[in-house]
Amino acid sequence: MAAVSGLMRRPLEQVSGLLRRRFHRTTPAALQVTVRDAINQGMDEELERDEKVFLLGEEVAQYDGAYKVSRGLWKKYGDKRIIDTPISEMGFAGIAVGAAMAGLRPICEFMTFNFSMQAIDQVINSAAKTYYMSGGLQPVPIVFRGPNGASAGVAAQHSQCFAAWYGHCPGLKVVSPWNSEDAKGLIKSAIRDNNPVVVLENELMYGVPFELPSEAQSKDFLIPIGKAKIERQGTHITVVAHSRPVGHCLEAATVLSKEGIECEVINMRTIRPMDIETIEASVMKTNHLVTVEGGWPQFGVGAEVCARIMEGPAFNFLDAPAVRVTGADVPMPYAKILEDNSIPQVKDIIFAIKKTLNI
């Protein structure tokens, strides 16, 4: 039901994107789950498994979540485990970190990561650095999660991607799921991890259904943090992305396949610690690299991938400079034509791939 209404609300391009999506061969037990429901299931399973786990944030309880990601959890677990907070990001993020220091396992939701900027001191200085500063005495087993990056028409203050900012900091783990399997496996791993983990979800992906393979339906299904996934094998070029752009890369690959260009699409899944080895092995095979992200170009995820490729064995295998496709270097505008041209589209990815291959 949620999947259908999610589809109806979505912009046309996304719907057509879904129709074009390749269906994997599945076992009979696979079922369609939206990213939203996958996160919901992941949290539900972990709440059930360990009573130290709890969720706090604005509207997470009685409203069922601003984006309905925590739907049903308050009804099931009650006030003690699902806590509505006042609009006090710095305060409740700090409270969550303190609770983690004292032995609980909080999931702290930011309604969007834009609001996490108000609390960023607690995320970095109180959570990320503490295990190190204490010489290994004080762990902080906390998850910070919420939608990250551009949505649709929400303008500059609500559209920033924080992958580069959080990815910058030692002591944090940062993950960025794309599909339902990613979302479920990564949120569960994040909750079980004894370190501060930032889970960068994507609002536009919440309503998108994917097949959840049977192994992903197990209550102990985990996706390891720090491991990328090759979503599509290819030989001509390596295309690396995280979050929603992974879908765009797969679309671009489908289009290019008709022209005889086979792209290897890598879904990073984790921003920090980055799985550069998977990317390197791929580049050593394809000799070309394009990175794709929604965030701004300067000092971004793609910049880091390129720098590391240069420093490693894959550099000598490059037949062309590595190329980045990113969000435009502007605060996100509102008008549709401007917004559409401020985020990487399939045509931009295709263009960059062809440029890199000198086609």
Place this chain on the structure above:
Amino acid sequence: MLTAAVSRVWSGVAQKPASRVLVASCNLSKDATFEIKKCDLYRLEEGPPDTTVLTREDGLKYYRMMQTIRRMELRADQLYKQKFIRGFCHLCDGQEACCVGLEAGINPTDHVITSYRAHGLCYTRGLSVRSILAELTGRKGGCAKGKGGSMHMYAKNFYGGNGIVGAQGPLGAGIALACKYKGENEVCLTLYGDGAANQGQIAEAYNMAALWKLPCVFICENNLYGMGTSAERAAASTDYYKRGNFIPGLRVDGMDVLCVREATRFAADYCRSEKGPIVMELLTYRYHGHSMSDPGVSYRTRQEIQSVRSKSDPIMLLKNRMVDSKLATIEEFKEIDVEVRKEIDDAVHFATTDPEPALEELGHHIYCDNPPFEVRGTSQWIKFKSLP
């Protein structure tokens, strides 16, 4: 306004001049009852008692602890000037009654979190002087293995040592949330200064603690100055015990260890009875400047500092009380002083001779419970192994 505040600190408890009379130990009392200053109350019908019983044993213990902290801080001053300690060093000499009194009012299973002016609380929460001084000098025998320094020392049920002013407010409320969640009748003492009291996140912590009835004792250590800014120049209201607005509060003589103890017991009991948070303002004074880079005399007079020292020094107050009520003799205190000096000397020797942490450990302790991995150094060819 400032002189009024200072004179509140000065006036402590009326003291008779110390009489140096030799008393045979068989004439000593086991305990004595003392009058303590009544606390100013806010939204409270009644407060802590105005008398308390001090046993000889407890009194000697408090004296020893305060003297240890005093000597430790003064040696830290020396070590800093000798460049054994680097960076920031915020000393709490003058405020010893606060940390010792607080510890006396709670259980070891309760929780404490404070700001960067933490060395005293590190000691009262169970860290040895050795491990504290060695952390200050950045040695591997330091309580944080030399990784943290002055502002980042941790112990069981003690969450630092926090460098960012006010950040410990919400953290402490979160620890209190965990106390309530676990249901083991524990409380969290969340300390911050008169400067930090103006942080927005403190107000956010007040709100959520009150809303959710968290067992959090918010404690404002008001030493009258936030760095170089007097309380009056920073706060529209310097009644810090009232700043919790809808949260009851009490203002306490922070130079009297017994006053602090009784107030802490009262506040902790309040929280334990599930009434929600409470705010405690401790009126106290720091002899040193804000940190070792601040001489501390550009914004206050030497006379003021000297006046507090001679009229309200917490260690002197306790000693005089105990001698006057025949709980202990001057000689006993001198003996304790000698023992304390020895302990500090030993700790200083350790802190100045223990080796620095091994360079190989630079990458350790990034992640907890993680398989080993590599951490990048200053260039791509320099790598450090990271063990949890």
